[in-house]
Amino acid sequence: MNNFIQAKNLKFSYINEMEEPPVKTEVLKDVTLDVKKGEFLAVLGHNGSGKSTLAKCFNAINIPESGTVTVNGLDTADEDNLLAIRKSAGMVFQNPDNQIVATIVEEDVAFALENLGVEPAEIRRRVDEALKTVGMYEYRLHAPHKLSGGQKQRVAIAGVIAMKPDCILLDEPTAMLDPRGRKEVMDTIKQLNREQGVTIVLITHYMDEAAQADRVVVIDEGEIMLDGTPKQIFSQVDTMKNLGLDVPQVTELCHRLRKAGCNLPADVITEEECVKALAQLLRKGAQP
Amino acid sequence: MSIIKTEGLTYVYGENTPFRKVALDNVDLEINEGEILGVIGHTGSGKSTLIQHFNGLMKPTSGRVLVDGEDFAADKEKLRAVRFKVGLVFQYPEYQLFEETVYKDIAYGPKNMKLDEQEIDRRVRETAELVGLDPEILDKSPFELSGGQKRRAAIAGVMAMEPRVLILDEPASGLDPQGRDRIFEIIKRYHEEKGSTVLIVSHSMEDIARLADRILVMNEGKVFCCAEPPAVFSRSTELEQIGLSVPQVTRVFNALNELGFGLPQDVYTVKYAEKVLRERLEQES
Numbered sequence: 001m002n003n004f005i006q007a008k009n010l011k012f013s014y015i016n017e018m019e020e021p022p023v024k025t026e027v028l029k030d031v032t033l034d035v036k037k038g039e040f041l042a043v044l045g046h047n048g049s050g051k052s053t054l055a056k057c058f059n060a061i062n063i064p065e066s067g068t069v070t071v072n073g074l075d076t077a078d079e080d081n082l083l084a085i086r087k088s089a090g091m092v093f094q095n096p097d098n099q100i101v102a103t104i105v106e107e108d109v110a111f112a113l114e115n116l117g118v119e120p121a122e123i124r125r126r127v128d129e130a131l132k133t134v135g136m137y138e139y140r141l142h143a144p145h146k147l148s149g150g151q152k153q154r155v156a157i158a159g160v161i162a163m164k165p166d167c168i169l170l171d172e173p174t175a176m177l178d179p180r181g182r183k184e185v186m187d188t189i190k191q192l193n194r195e196q197g198v199t200i201v202l203i204t205h206y207m208d209e210a211a212q213a214d215r216v217v218v219i220d221e222g223e224i225m226l227d228g229t230p231k232q233i234f235s236q237v238d239t240m241k242n243l244g245l246d247v248p249q250v251t252e253l254c255h256r257l258r259k260a261g262c263n264l265p266a267d268v269i270t271e272e273e274c275v276k277a278l279a280q281l282l283r284k285g286a287q288p
Numbered sequence: 289m290s291i292i293k294t295e296g297l298t299y300v301y302g303e304n305t306p307f308r309k310v311a312l313d314n315v316d317l318e319i320n321e322g323e324i325l326g327v328i329g330h331t332g333s334g335k336s337t338l339i340q341h342f343n344g345l346m347k348p349t350s351g352r353v354l355v356d357g358e359d360f361a362a363d364k365e366k367l368r369a370v371r372f373k374v375g376l377v378f379q380y381p382e383y384q385l386f387e388e389t390v391y392k393d394i395a396y397g398p399k400n401m402k403l404d405e406q407e408i409d410r411r412v413r414e415t416a417e418l419v420g421l422d423p424e425i426l427d428k429s430p431f432e433l434s435g436g437q438k439r440r441a442a443i444a445g446v447m448a449m450e451p452r453v454l455i456l457d458e459p460a461s462g463l464d465p466q467g468r469d470r471i472f473e474i475i476k477r478y479h480e481e482k483g484s485t486v487l488i489v490s491h492s493m494e495d496i497a498r499l500a501d502r503i504l505v506m507n508e509g510k511v512f513c514c515a516e517p518p519a520v521f522s523r524s525t526e527l528e529q530i531g532l533s534v535p536q537v538t539r540v541f542n543a544l545n546e547l548g549f550g551l552p553q554d555v556y557t558v559k560y561a562e563k564v565l566r567e568r569l570e571q572e573s
Contacts, residue, residue: 045464046464046465046466046467047434047435047436047463047464047466047467048434094462148331148332149331172462175461175462176461176462178330178331178491179330179491179531179532179533180330180331180531181331205463205464205465208536244464244465244466245464245465245466246465248536249494249535249536249537249558250536250537250540252558253537253540253558253561253562253565256558256562257562257565257566260562260566262565262566262569271536271539271540271543274536274540275540275543275544275547278540278544278565279544279547279549281565281569282544282549282565282568282569
């Protein structure tokens with residue numbers, strides 16, 4: 001089977017029971033989306049667009065109001081599947097402080113494994129391996145609260161990969177980090193995807209992070225508006241801005257120059273491409 | 289005329305313990321009245337420690353901080369006055385909302401200043417309008433608001449005190465591009481209307497570059513540089529070496545210059561980059 005996650009006509013609403021009568025807010029309206037095995041998918045959308053809600057539907061924190069979500073072929077609406085789904089699709093949240101439970105790094109990484117009743121020797125092996133993968137092995141005996149934000153987030157990721165999931169869902173994992181921490185986390189994510197074939201669903205506000213994915217989905221008002229490669233998505237500069245989103249600076253620069261009549265490709269999304277295109281343009285301009 | 293001045297400001301964490309760390313190392317700095325100063329530095333560079341000295345939350349280990357020409361460290365009365373003069377908006381300020389209604393939360397600071405009811409009411413309503421909160425929201429509980437509204441309500445609470453210096457620590461972090469633009473619009477409007485000095489701490493060079501009159505770069509507890517944006521960004525290679533990420537367009541222009549195109553070295557916004565390139569192309573054709 002090629003699709004790891006399948007959402008079909010997914011609908012989800014939050015119901016506020018504090019109000020009289022209860023108020024229903026429709027967040028996801030008829031979302032159909034497949035995430036392929038081994039894919040690195042980025043999900044973009046402004047605050048309140050429904051992207052976090054969607055991620056929570058992918059590991060059965062949210063159960064569809066109508067429609068279906070299957071993870072690795074398992075229906076999230078079936079309670080008997082819960083454990084298997086959570087084992088195969090792990091989640092990393094925005095705030096590292098909210099997801100670290102132990103007072104020693106390696107104990108935190110071992111937490112889920114202990115709950116699952118994994119053999120102690122196997123726990124030791126997997127914890128060490130997970131910490132090495134995220135580059136935090138030397139910190140295994142440190143106290144998590146003394147680590148930097150990027151380090152804490154990598155410990156959180158280690159806790160997830162120790163469970164050997166097929167897929168990791170990350171909900172704005174870099175939002176609270178500084179540039180160095182962001183890079184550490186992004187490098188870890190890409191390495192897990194490329195070297196270990198872990199399926200990645202990355203929810204982010206950072207366009208440069210989305211530009212590194214295989215595929216980008218843009219969600220707005222609970223519906224999928226755009227779905228394509230980063231190049232296909234970011235070349236639609238005006239559409240993205242109308243959706244309250246941004247494009248990388250280099251894309252915007254080339255877009256503006258194109259509007260002014262310069263001969264530049266429409267799908268520049270990385271610095272290297274931009275340098276190459278501009279160098280060509282400037283050299284041509286220099287010719288009579 | 290400087291509104292804040294530091295002289296040899298040094299701060300040491302955990303003095304006489306194995307964890308001793310010099311967070312600020314002999315900082316001499318002058319902040320001009322009415323300017324927008326961007327403050328940049330990677331985690332641990334000392335920027336948060338620095339701003340907490342500006343309204344007396346922290347006291348120098350050695351050296352002095354002068355606000356409006358006065359050293360307030362020793363005098364309790366002066367310290368209280370400084371808290372009203374220099375308003376500090378922490379990172380994720382929405383976690384500090386606590387009152388029953390948005391109105392009461394915004395009124396909390398002005399009330400502490402012992403302003404009369406009428407003045408408090410004026411300030412709450414004016415500031416709410418400034419940050420884009422509708423009057424009917426004022427009667428709601430802060431916990432009923434959306435994330436973006438909460439952030440704006442929390443910022444309004446400090447703005448309502450109309451401090452002469454407004455300091456914001458990462459005011460846009462965690463927001464989407466639209467939310468981020470909105471916060472910076474609000475800060476800009478506040479600055480224009482009140483003429484107050486504004487300090488913005490941020491990791492994002494792009495955001496700082498758009499707004500600031502001058503940029504202060506902190507590194508390892510020292511002032512790396514404090515100058516106007518073009519002068520700061522012309523040192524982009526050094527900035528990257530100290531762990532800061534410079535704007536994408538700056539890196540592109542550096543690469544083009546390495547190829548020998550001889551473009552200006554102080555390009556840091558998309559608009560400016562466009563202008564420079566168009567002028568160059570027109571010149572040549």
